[in-house]
Amino acid sequence: MSVDLRTTVGAFALVFLAVVGVAAVGGVVLDDAPPETESVADDHWQLDSVEPETVSEGGEVEMESTEPSNTVVVHLGGVTAGVGGGTSILPIEDGDAPAGADIGSLGGVQRGVAPLTAALVENGHEVRFYGGAATAEPLSSMLSDADAFVTTTPGALSATDADAVESFVDAGGRTLVTSDPGGAGALTDFGSPFGVYGEAGYVYDMENNDANYLSVLVEPTGPGTLTAGVEEVVLRGAAPIGAAGDSATLATAETSRLSTTREAGSYGVAVRSDSLAVIGDSSFLEPENAGRADNGVLIGNVADFLVTGPNPDVSFGPATGTGGAVPPGATISPGGTTTPTDPSENETDPSGNATA
Amino acid sequence: MSSEDPPSRTPDEPTDDAEVATGDRSTATRSAPSAGRSSGDNADATLLDRVETRHAVGVAAVLAVAAGLLVAPGVYGAVTGPDGTVAVVEIDGSIDSATAQHVEDNLRDARTNDSIEAVVLEVNSGGGLPAQSERMYAAVDRTASVMPVYAAVDTLGASGAYLAIAPADRIYVAPSAQAVGSVGVAGTAPAPNGPNAGTTGPDKSGSDPDTQRERRQTLANLFIENVIEQRGDEIELDREAIAHADAYLGTEAVENGFADEFGFVDGAVADAAAEAGIDDYAVDTRRTESPVPTSIPLLERDDGTVVVAGGAEEELGDGLVLAVAPAAWDETVGDDVVMTSYTGRLPADGDAADAETTAGGDGDATTDDAAAANGGDGE
Numbered sequence: 001m002s003v004d005l006r007t008t009v010g011a012f013a014l015v016f017l018a019v020v021g022v023a024a025v026g027g028v029v030l031d032d033a034p035p036e037t038e039s040v041a042d043d044h045w046q047l048d049s050v051e052p053e054t055v056s057e058g059g060e061v062e063m064e065s066t067e068p069s070n071t072v073v074v075h076l077g078g079v080t081a082g083v084g085g086g087t088s089i090l091p092i093e094d095g096d097a098p099a100g101a102d103i104g105s106l107g108g109v110q111r112g113v114a115p116l117t118a119a120l121v122e123n124g125h126e127v128r129f130y131g132g133a134a135t136a137e138p139l140s141s142m143l144s145d146a147d148a149f150v151t152t153t154p155g156a157l158s159a160t161d162a163d164a165v166e167s168f169v170d171a172g173g174r175t176l177v178t179s180d181p182g183g184a185g186a187l188t189d190f191g192s193p194f195g196v197y198g199e200a201g202y203v204y205d206m207e208n209n210d211a212n213y214l215s216v217l218v219e220p221t222g223p224g225t226l227t228a229g230v231e232e233v234v235l236r237g238a239a240p241i242g243a244a245g246d247s248a249t250l251a252t253a254e255t256s257r258l259s260t261t262r263e264a265g266s267y268g269v270a271v272r273s274d275s276l277a278v279i280g281d282s283s284f285l286e287p288e289n290a291g292r293a294d295n296g297v298l299i300g301n302v303a304d305f306l307v308t309g310p311n312p313d314v315s316f317g318p319a320t321g322t323g324g325a326v327p328p329g330a331t332i333s334p335g336g337t338t339t340p341t342d343p344s345e346n347e348t349d350p351s352g353n354a355t356a
Numbered sequence: 357m358s359s360e361d362p363p364s365r366t367p368d369e370p371t372d373d374a375e376v377a378t379g380d381r382s383t384a385t386r387s388a389p390s391a392g393r394s395s396g397d398n399a400d401a402t403l404l405d406r407v408e409t410r411h412a413v414g415v416a417a418v419l420a421v422a423a424g425l426l427v428a429p430g431v432y433g434a435v436t437g438p439d440g441t442v443a444v445v446e447i448d449g450s451i452d453s454a455t456a457q458h459v460e461d462n463l464r465d466a467r468t469n470d471s472i473e474a475v476v477l478e479v480n481s482g483g484g485l486p487a488q489s490e491r492m493y494a495a496v497d498r499t500a501s502v503m504p505v506y507a508a509v510d511t512l513g514a515s516g517a518y519l520a521i522a523p524a525d526r527i528y529v530a531p532s533a534q535a536v537g538s539v540g541v542a543g544t545a546p547a548p549n550g551p552n553a554g555t556t557g558p559d560k561s562g563s564d565p566d567t568q569r570e571r572r573q574t575l576a577n578l579f580i581e582n583v584i585e586q587r588g589d590e591i592e593l594d595r596e597a598i599a600h601a602d603a604y605l606g607t608e609a610v611e612n613g614f615a616d617e618f619g620f621v622d623g624a625v626a627d628a629a630a631e632a633g634i635d636d637y638a639v640d641t642r643r644t645e646s647p648v649p650t651s652i653p654l655l656e657r658d659d660g661t662v663v664v665a666g667g668a669e670e671e672l673g674d675g676l677v678l679a680v681a682p683a684a685w686d687e688t689v690g691d692d693v694v695m696t697s698y699t700g701r702l703p704a705d706g707d708a709a710d711a712e713t714t715a716g717g718d719g720d721a722t723t724d725d726a727a728a729a730n731g732g733d734g735e
Contacts, residue, residue, distance in 0.1 A: 034468045038501035040494045044585050050577035052570055106550030206596045211570040213599075288548055288565050 052211040055234055059296035061119045063303045070147035070307040072120055075130040075139070076109045077156030112282065113152065115290035119303045133158040140164040140316040148174040148306035152282040155179075155186025162190055164316060169194060173312035174275050176302055178282035181239040181259075187278070194273045195244030198280065201260035203238040203267045208253045210234045210292065217293070218250045218269055225308075226250075226272060226301050230294045235269060239280035243271035250279070275312075277305060440473035440634040442625050444641040447477055447492070450680075450688045451484025451516045455644070456491040459520070462642045463495045467502055472640070474628035475499055477507040477524060478621050482535060482684020483515030486575055489679050490519065493582060497523035504631040508624040509615070514538040514603045514681035518614070519579055522586040526627070528619030533606030535683045537614045539583050540601030541575045542685070543677035572677055576601075579679060587613065603681050 043049070110117070110129060117127045128146070130139055139161040143149060149168055151157065154177050157165060169175045170193075177196075179187040184198030191197060204213045216238050220227035226249055233250065240258060241248065248268025257264050269280040284295045445462045447455065459477075466472040477496070483489065499505050500523050507513070507521035508528040514535035521527060529536055546568035552561045563571070580599055583591070591598065591613040609615040619627075629637040680688045 032470075035502040037467060037498045040497045041585060044581040045578060047574070050574050050581055052573035052577060054566070054570060057566075103553050104551045106548060206599055211566070211573045215569070292566070 055210045055217065055232065055293040057291055059291045059294060061115050061290055061296040061299045061303070063119050063123045063300050063307075065123065065304040065308050067125075067307045069124050069126060070120075071126045071128060071145060072117075072148040072150060072306050073128050073130050073139070073142045073146045074113060074117065075132075075149070075151040075153070075157065075161075076112065077132070077151070077153030111287060113150070113285045114287050115296070115299050116150070116285050116303055119300060120307070123303070123307075125307055132156065133161055138164075140167075143168045143173065144314060144316060146173065147311055148176075150176045150178075150306065152178045152180075152285070153183070153186075154190040155183050157190065165190070166193055167316060168312060168314050169274075169276050171312040171314035172275050172310060173314055174306050174309060175277070176306060177276065177278045178285065179239055179241070179278065179280055180282055181237050181280075184239060187239075187241070191276070191278060194276050195246070196271055196273055196276065196278050197242050197244075199240040199242060199258075201240065201258050203240055203252050203256050203258055203269065203280075205253060205256040207255040212236075214238075216252050216256055216269075218252050221248055221251050221268075224249055224272065225305055226270070226277060226298070228301055229297045230301065232293045233284060233295050233298050234289060234292045235281035236283035236289060237281060238267075238269045240267045241269055241271050241278055241280040243268075243273055243278075246271055246273060249277075275309070277302070438634070438636045438638040440629070440632065441469075441471045441638045441640050442474045442476060442629050442632075442634075443472050444476045444478055444621060444625065444639060446641075446643050447479045447481050447517060447520060448644050449481055450684065451481055451488050451492070451520070453485075453488055455481070455484065456488040458642075458644050459492045460495045463499045463505075467499055472503070473632040473634050473637070474504040474625075475506070476621060476624045476628050477505065477521055478641075479507055479509045479513045479517055479521055480511055481514075481517035481520075482512040482681040482688065483517050483519075483538070483679045484688060486516060486519075486541060486579070486677065486679040489516030490578075490582070492520035493523060496520060497586070500525055504628045506624040506628045506631075508619060508621045509533050509536060509606070510620070511535070512681065512684060513615075514683065515540070516679035519582055519679060522583050525631070526617070526624070527609075527615040528617055528624045529606035529609050529615040530620060531605075531607045531610075531618050533609065533615075535603035535681045536606060536609035537598075538601055538603035538681040539576075539579055539598050541572060541579060541677045541679050543572065546572070575677055575679075590614075590616065603683065 120127050128142060130142055133139070139157075143164055146168075149165060151165070154162070165175065177187070177190065179198055181202035184200045187196070187198035202214070203216055205216045206213050208217050209215045210217065214237050216235055218233050218235055218238065220230050230250075238252065248270060249272050250270035251266045251268050254266050255264060256267060258267060271278050283289050284298060290296050290299055443462065443466045445459060445466075447459055449455065463475065466475050496505055505524045506526045506528065507524040509517075509521070510530045511533055512535045513521060513527070513529065513533065515538040518537055518539065546565035547562075548565055549558075549562045555561045558564075559567075562568070576599070580595065583598060584595065593612055604612065604614055606615065606618065610618060625637075625639055629635075678688065
């Protein structure tokens, strides 16, 4: 019996190829590729679809007043209670970047009112910063020589200072008070003699805003010296303000809501009561916000308001003078000088007494 | 007598063969000696043929049984086994790259694996990084275009996690789920930057506050548009209400359309299988692998501040905007990173404000205390 090798190998190859061929053809015929997936819709990812609407930029602060030199005292409170509305006093990623200190820093609380103070000084007026009751010169002393007063934190005024400001306002001293959300109680405490009060909560607007629900757009409710030429102002965080008998000077849009009630409606955020103007936000004074919308126009109007009018005839009585202002926790020595009981308070008052 | 034997036997041979075929071995045995007696080689060849044939048939039968036994389980399995598989993919904890990879890998596998006919997402997450949430969103959307994808939420299915499951065909929630929705983003408040001689451009150390604000709103709008794109028909709230970013209870979510119905993973698996048309199904559960951290990795620096860190211990910074529900904020970024209010003040300031409000004229002391607590950072 002889084996035909050629036939055997040929038969093997034939059968092998047949098997592989059937597998290949079968694979092609029977294979179903993974199902075709639909691509993910991305039209709504285009920047045009999702970019928030913002207000105009590039406004400038201009004063129209031609009044001779006035003195404006500016009170900003402590650092932590300083100007709100986005002036962060937190170091931003510069904790371990000493190189930044070589050429300067972000600046203290005074930067928060820089557009206003710059406009005042540019137009020949004097600006003096009051750093709190612990500083050398009492507020009453400064106010006796002043024509106008600005505070961004009425809650940071001591009782004595608040009384001095009240007397100043009564005597016709033009005063601007800005009070951020959270300061309603302090504002009411300060403003109630003039019929001004703050409401708890904040106003927000999900529809008409400057890229954030807190950045509400407010409009004048009617003609007035504070709002001349103002069409729209952006406030980064608006506290509702009310006044007895008076309607608001600035109010939010009807689409805004009050945080505490969530009720939609127009909320007053600024009032004017004779020589006192109160605005429920201090952020519009900041350098970053002064150019947004008509904020610059409002700042110019505020500056005009502060320096326009007769000089206030204010008398602070016997308390006026050295030691007239008694900060809380301080005792009055027989000589009438003030002795703070806690020296550290002086050291920890970072705003210091700055005069410009 | 013996000479007649061969002729007489020859006609008998077919009979013998038939007997062999019927297995009558006694006859075959008896005939073998007679064949041996008749002649030499020829008789032996016949014997060999007979033995080989019988043997071969026997061996073939045995082999056939063995082969049958080998194939039978497969055939039995094919006849009685499941028609398909429902993959259960877990989305758990804070959403970072590892979470997104887990979900994306398993959903890709579900699409390419013929046996997987449906997917159920088992969700308990309060969100995390927006882009990773978006990555899962895309994977879920792609998978839902070829097979049923259902999601089942127990306690948390909020913020980034809600974005991820929004493209699912149906969303099941536990009635006592505590956070469903929360369509928005959060991070630290926009703040300006001081001059920094170490950077090559003013925005290298951070954009200006307006740009920060706009970009944050852009991220929120992307989120809102994604949700409206996927569930605009189901959700009964308008865009403004969605943008309020509230996180709803399960029972509320079913009412307002953020979810479709009450249910848990088992119910979702059964319904997804039914939707895929498989009565008899297997369940393949894909849990998050253990090395995956349960929260975004954090690094504590020497000065006590905590920053969010990437996988390679690369600091991502605490300025990241996160899609995280309030309920999951602490577990995502820890207690030490505080979501500041728009003013960028520390909580101590809020306390101070409260104290001022209540203490009235005592404001100065309170303020100074707060200043001391803050260390006078702004100066």
